[in-house]
Amino acid sequence: MNAGMTRFEVKTTLPHRVRQISRPERQPPAAVEAAPRPGRPIRAAQVLALALQFQEMIDRGEVRDYAGLARLGCVSRERISQIMMLVWLAPDIQAAVLGLPPFSGRAPFSETALRRIAKMPLWEDQRRAWQILLGGLEPLK
Numbered sequence: 001m002n003a004g005m006t007r008f009e010v011k012t013t014l015p016h017r018v019r020q021i022s023r024p025e026r027q028p029p030a031a032v033e034a035a036p037r038p039g040r041p042i043r044a045a046q047v048l049a050l051a052l053q054f055q056e057m058i059d060r061g062e063v064r065d066y067a068g069l070a071r072l073g074c075v076s077r078e079r080i081s082q083i084m085m086l087v088w089l090a091p092d093i094q095a096a097v098l099g100l101p102p103f104s105g106r107a108p109f110s111e112t113a114l115r116r117i118a119k120m121p122l123w124e125d126q127r128r129a130w131q132i133l134l135g136g137l138e139p140l141k
Helices: 043-060 066-073 077-088 091-098 111-118 123-134
Strands: none
Touching (some): 043 066, 043 077, 043 091, 043 111, 066 077, 091 123
16 A cells, blocks of 8 residues: 555445335236238239239330339339239139239239249130139139
8 A cells, every 4th residue: 555545444334125116917918809800912913903004004105115114113124024924814814813802811822823824825724724723712704
């Protein structure tokens, strides 16, 4: 220690207190029956509707080409080409897809599966593939 400095000790006792937190007692949530979730349109049907709308825009001259649609929609030209492929579907398949009721949960088929069908050049082949894709859903009339 340095010269001239004195050392001293201070002892004290602090009261030991536990702070009480007062919270209301939690009640378990009452049993609530889950309301049925309203269904949503199938994503593939939404994309098909978009493709048909895009085709109308091109037919009316509002947009010149797929590149114009891509710029307008802020997506790639490749994605526009994928979307527009759905207009190649047979008209009865298009109507069936657009007429499907909303689904809650997993959709019965994907947009990719629908594009695979659209790539088939013959509508008869598309209709056969559509029936296979539908599986348990109601067939076309």
